[in-house]
Every structure is written in structure tokens, then in C-alpha cells.
Amino acid sequence: MYDAINTSGTGLTAYRAWIDVLANNIANVNTIRPTSENAFQASYVEAQEIGAGPDGIGRGVTVVDLPKGDPAGDLAYSPDSPLADAEGMVRRPDINMSQQMGDLILAQRAFQANANAVERSKAMYEAAIQIGKGM
Amino acid sequence: MSIPIAPIGSIAPLAGLGGVSPTGYDASLGGSAAASNVMPVGTSGTGADFASALANGFDAVQAAQTDANQLSVQAATGQLVDPAQLTIATTKAQLMTQMASAIQSKAVTAFNTIMSMQA
Amino acid sequence: MDRRSHQGEVSQLFDDITSVALNTAIAGLSERQRVTTDNIANLETPGFQARAVKFEGNLADAINGQHPEQTRVENLETGDLPGQNGNNVNLETELITATETGLQQKLITGTVTSRFGWMASVLKG
Numbered sequence: 001m002y003d004a005i006n007t008s009g010t011g012l013t014a015y016r017a018w019i020d021v022l023a024n025n026i027a028n029v030n031t032i033r034p035t036s037e038n039a040f041q042a043s044y045v046e047a048q049e050i051g052a053g054p055d056g057i058g059r060g061v062t063v064v065d066l067p068k069g070d071p072a073g074d075l076a077y078s079p080d081s082p083l084a085d086a087e088g089m090v091r092r093p094d095i096n097m098s099q100q101m102g103d104l105i106l107a108q109r110a111f112q113a114n115a116n117a118v119e120r121s122k123a124m125y126e127a128a129i130q131i132g133k134g135m
Numbered sequence: 136m137s138i139p140i141a142p143i144g145s146i147a148p149l150a151g152l153g154g155v156s157p158t159g160y161d162a163s164l165g166g167s168a169a170a171s172n173v174m175p176v177g178t179s180g181t182g183a184d185f186a187s188a189l190a191n192g193f194d195a196v197q198a199a200q201t202d203a204n205q206l207s208v209q210a211a212t213g214q215l216v217d218p219a220q221l222t223i224a225t226t227k228a229q230l231m232t233q234m235a236s237a238i239q240s241k242a243v244t245a246f247n248t249i250m251s252m253q254a
Numbered sequence: 255m256d257r258r259s260h261q262g263e264v265s266q267l268f269d270d271i272t273s274v275a276l277n278t279a280i281a282g283l284s285e286r287q288r289v290t291t292d293n294i295a296n297l298e299t300p301g302f303q304a305r306a307v308k309f310e311g312n313l314a315d316a317i318n319g320q321h322p323e324q325t326r327v328e329n330l331e332t333g334d335l336p337g338q339n340g341n342n343v344n345l346e347t348e349l350i351t352a353t354e355t356g357l358q359q360k361l362i363t364g365t366v367t368s369r370f371g372w373m374a375s376v377l378k379g
Contacts, residue, residue: 129360
């Protein structure tokens, strides 16, 4: 029952996952690895719509995968780092900070929109439940 | 969306008295297939049709209650898609039951009044 | 007249499938609300396993078998994957469940009240 609320709930779960992923990427923007290893890989969220129910209306979104970004990263010259190799190079993660922050704002706005949708749907269902009360 | 509430249909005339007809009755008002929306029209004539009109009216009330019961069970098992269907059916059953009760007591009162008329 | 048989007749008025189904739903929903509140309270407890209440399917099966009063209200672990501190409570899911349980409780108790209303208007005559 209450399909509208369930569908918005899937949105809340998906956008929360996106925010978690972005927070991890941003936290690790300066995580350095030696050139012998892969760089820290940024994560992404792959989401897919949940198919329609018997009434032909879709049932929301679900996170199907968390693919990782480029393992090569950026080579940077940092000879003082304890992880530097013979030429003084280290691997930095391939994370674009402004893009991550932009995505964070998108994710937060989308989460808010879904939460608002839950409130609107709840008000609608309450109106339906009130029919005939106090007769 | 308006709640489809059944207007009172024609009441069969008792012998010698005129019946009451509704005006502007819209037969297309919605409602479940199970519940008849109309208190049925009795044929003109004797008091026996009054009894059958009452009996048919009670069938309609029974159907409305059954409809509401079925939707209640669907809601209890979490299978009801639209809660408004249940509250509308419950309201309809409640109104029809009250109306049937009121009509029955009025009919009994009228019958007793007529029976007590002495020549 | 045997008083006991009359008591049986009277209680049958309230034992029909719809009444039993609605009362079972009320009990199940109340349990679900309790469990959801407990989950939310333990949002940060390390190692806590979230639980969920399941009864609607059991009720549907019991009704099909004509024994609605034998419905089991189950309280099971969700089996969701745990997060960093072994806690697997998913806050959005619990809030959605709490919202829906509240709506459903209003709907079901409203229906029970209305049904008593029918009987009252019949008894009043």
C-alpha cells in the first residue's frame, strides 16, 4: 500500500547512497599512493529505475552498482613524500573537487525533493483516510 | 471528487396515497458494482409492495456492507492500492444503514398509525 | 434457555472474518511501530541488528484457509548489510515504515470504528 511513499523512499535511499559515496571521495581527495600501486579510485553510483507495477506506473529507483574510477590517477612530483618512488613521483587520485562538490549539492537537493514528496503524499493519504470521519 | 450517495428512490404508494418521486436523479453516479445505488421503485398498488420495496432496500444495504467488508480485508492484508476506496465504501455503508434504519422505523410508525385508525 | 448458547451467538457478531482481520492488523501494526521505534533509537548502537515485523502475508494466507484468528505476527531480523560499526539500521527505510504504519493505523482503526457504527445504528432502530 501507499505506493507513492514507497517510491519516494527508494529515492531517499538512492540519494543517501550517492551522498555517502561523494563524502568518501571528497574525504580521500588527497590520499596518496606509491606509483607501484593503483591510485585511490573515486566511486560512482549506478542507479536504475525499478520497473512499472501492474498499473504501469514506475516504482522508483535502485542502486545497482558502485563502479570505481580511473586506477591510474594523476602522477605528481612530490620527492619529500615517504611514498615517492625513485623519481620522486606519487599517484594522486583522479578526483575533480569542484565536480564532486557540484554533485554533492545535486544529491542533497534531490534527497530534499524526495523527502518533500513523501510529505505531500502523506498529506494526500491522510485526506483519503479522513473521508467519512466524525459522521 | 464527490462521494456517490444514493438518493432515496420512489416509495411505492400505499393504497389511496400518492407516492414520492425524486427529481433530477442521476443514474450514472458511480459506486461499486456490488452495491445497488438505488432504493428500488415499487410498482403501484398494495401495501405488499411496500414490504418488498423495504426488503430490496435492505439487500442494497447488505451489498454496501459486504463491499466495505471486502475492502477492509484487502486493507488489513496490505493489498489495497487506494485507501480512499475503503473510506468511501465505509461511509456509504454507514449512511445506507442509517437511512434504512430510519426508513424502517418511520414505516413501522406509519403502519401502526394506520392500523390504529378505527372506522 | 441456555445462557451460554446466547453468549456464543452474541460473540459471533464480532467474530466474522472482517472483524478478526482488522483486529489482527491492529495488533500487527502496533508491534511494527514498536519495532521501528526501537530500530531508530538504536541507529548508532554498534553491532545492532535491525528487525522488521511481517504479518500481512500470513493474514492473507490464514483468511484463505478460513482461520484468520491463527495469523502469526512475526518479528524477524532484516538481514540488511551492516555499516561501519556492525549496525545495519537504514534510517530512511525506518522513517518510511514509521510514516506508513501511522497512516495504516489511522485507516484500520477508523474502519473498525465505522463498522461498530453500523451495528449501533441498527440497534438504535
